[in-house]
Amino acid sequence: KMPQPETNESSTKPIPINGNPSWHSVAMMGTCISLFVQQILTSPTSNDRDASSFSHVLFPTILSLNAVIAIRLLVAGIIFADLFRASMLCVFLDHRTEYYPGSSLKGGAPIEYHGMLTQQGTVWSGLLGVASFTMVTWFLEGSFFFLAGILPLLDDDDDEKNDRFVKSLLVSIAYTLWEIVCPCAFLITLVVTFVLWPFAMEAQKQGKGDGQVQLLSRMGPLLAHNLNVLAIAMELSLLGGLSIRPDHFAMAPLYGCCYVLLAWSMKDWWLPQLPKEEQKSWGPQFIYPFMDTTQGWTTTYSLLALLTVLFLSHWGVYGLHTFLSRVASPHLYFGAAAKGEQDEHRAMRFAGHCGVVLMVLFLLCRFK
16 A cells, blocks of 8 residues: 655644745755866866876785786776666666655655566666666766776777777776765765664654665665765775875766756656556655755765765865875885785785774765
């Protein structure tokens, strides 16, 4: 039996007709987008980023270039396989958003995901399965690791003009993806671990069902919420040690703003399996409770807080890269040849870099 829509008991607001965002949320997003675009367009170009950057290996005596390439392509393969499963093969997945107290939205709407190749699946139902911020970022991260894996294989000695242009374009795309997914991966894991998991556990304790807990406990979400940040930490600490430019701090927040606009535009499109009248009875829906447009200034403050976390995550990644390059491994970045280095010292540094990955695993990741 299809559950009937219920309004949050704590809400005294009238049910919204359209769920459009408030003027201050729109003004804040418009201002942020303008500032971020201006920052990106005025950032100086860099001439030190080429395909050879992706051939750099932090510990060549422990991990060869071929091993680094294989690890990157393996990560990309896992991500694309999970995206294929979510969009094509997912038989049924039921997502029900419970909104915060004070919301005027109707919680518990049956948002269903059906893979495109399943019996009940359609193109739109399959796309909904990969329409969350996590899954869109998951796709971008997989694209980055795929490009980072194939760029070292390109022939740098080829002087063909067209080939140089293609390689330059691929390098630009790869670095853009890198500077977007680094902060976003940390944001996703932080929000899931410290916001969504506690919210789901509290809903379970209050007798609202354990759907959110079961959803977060599935293998696909566990990969997208944990492997995402672990893969970034591995790239920074153990594989190539790719840099992130401090003056590109607007890349990830601009991407976040674009996703907020996408979420606003999709508020009436999450229940395609229901008749039109029943869709209207449920009203606007969001898959994240903090994107609820009926909370007034609380929504604006929440979005601003998320953009701030993205901004701080960019500087956190930059600080981590600086620490690893200038403190943990100064010989690799300041010209002191590693060839004469004793094996035990090299092993100690490698163990220290592994410690960074383990720190991310134990402090940020959550599996149950």
